[in-house]
Amino acid sequence: MDRKYLVTALGYAILGMVLGIYMASTKNHIQHVTHAHILLIGFVVSFVYSVCYKLWINENHSKLASIQYWLHQIGTLIIIIGLYLIYGNHAAGNIIGPILGIGSLSVLVGMVLMKVLVIKSK
Ligand code: HEM
Numbered sequence: 001m002d003r004k005y006l007v008t009a010l011g012y013a014i015l016g017m018v019l020g021i022y023m024a025s026t027k028n029h030i031q032h033v034t035h036a037h038i039l040l041i042g043f044v045v046s047f048v049y050s051v052c053y054k055l056w057i058n059e060n061h062s063k064l065a066s067i068q069y070w071l072h073q074i075g076t077l078i079i080i081i082g083l084y085l086i087y088g089n090h091a092a093g094n095i096i097g098p099i100l101g102i103g104s105l106s107v108l109v110g111m112v113l114m115k116v117l118v119i120k121s122k
């Protein structure tokens with residue numbers, strides 16, 4: 001699981017930097033919140049999870065670890081796509097808002113499960 005998280009983290013780093021370079025070169029920073037969350041939830045938090053699995057978690061291949069991974073991935077994708085649509089004015093906030101809420105809860109439950117996994121691996 002640590003390697004799986006590392007590979008996804010680096011993928012989000014590339015995506016976020018591409019968007020950052022695009023924003024800088026076009027001088028259009030409208031998507032800076034999307035850029036920030038691709039890099040912070042997608043890259044930084046995934047990288048932290050990769051380190052947690054590598055250093056502190058014994059049950060790397062358990063069902064709980066798999067659920068934790070997919071909750072973070074699905075939540076991250078929902079948040080990133082939702083933010084892109086809202087900040088790009090491609091969709092109304094009142095439609096995307098509740099979907100973003102679901103994505104946020106998914107990322108939050110992923111974090112709670114990570115804490116459970118760390119405590120269980122004592
Ligand atoms: C190729 C590398 C990068 C480029 C070209 C880039 C470019 C940018 C640009 C143009 C902005 C908008 C600034 C503004 O309008 O305020 C921005 C904001 C931001 N970037 Fe990056 N960025 C890069 C890498 C990163 C990385 C690696 C991270 C974090 C791990 C990061 C985190 C942020 C955050 C949090 C903001 C929002 C700051 C704010 O406006 O409050 N960026 N970036």
Ligand code: HEM
Pocket residue numbers: 032033036037040041044045103104105107108
């Ligand atoms: C469930 C996950 C998260 C949700 C729902 C969330 C939500 C938000 C919201 C609503 C904003 C304000 C955007 C605006 O100015 O219009 C924001 C900004 C910000 N968040 Fe998050 N966030 C989440 C996770 C994180 C994480 C994990 C980090 C850092 C590791 C982070 C760092 C930031 C930063 C640096 C800003 C300012 C960015 C800017 O102004 O461009 N967020 N977030």
